[in-house]
Amino acid sequence: MLYASRDDQGKIIAITNSPAENNQTELTEAELIEFISHSENSGTYETLLTILDTGIIRVLDDLVDILVAKNVIMFTDLPQEAREKIAERKRIRQQMKESNELMVDDIL
Numbered sequence: 001m002l003y004a005s006r007d008d009q010g011k012i013i014a015i016t017n018s019p020a021e022n023n024q025t026e027l028t029e030a031e032l033i034e035f036i037s038h039s040e041n042s043g044t045y046e047t048l049l050t051i052l053d054t055g056i057i058r059v060l061d062d063l064v065d066i067l068v069a070k071n072v073i074m075f076t077d078l079p080q081e082a083r084e085k086i087a088e089r090k091r092i093r094q095q096m097k098e099s100n101e102l103m104v105d106d107i108l
Helices: 029-037 045-068 080-098
Strands: 004-008 012-017
Touching: 012 045, 012 080, 045 080
Parallel strands: none
Antiparallel strands: 004 012
């Protein structure tokens, strides 16, 4: 979880991994993307893409599930390496769900 320090107008002025101050609030993914997209640091574009890639990966996970469920493709049609990666992600997401660590964004 990421936390934001904000100025008097609510604008994000700093981001941390843990709530170091009492006035820090949890940071939503949308707020993080907005903050990074307005940064002038050249490395922020890569960071922004990495954040967005996480969402796309979840979409692709769900897309494969739908295509397999509708018999459009067979799971075994995918390359072995892809099947292994998808199976590992499913296993980890299931463990997160069982331990109540799954966020709303993780299941969308």
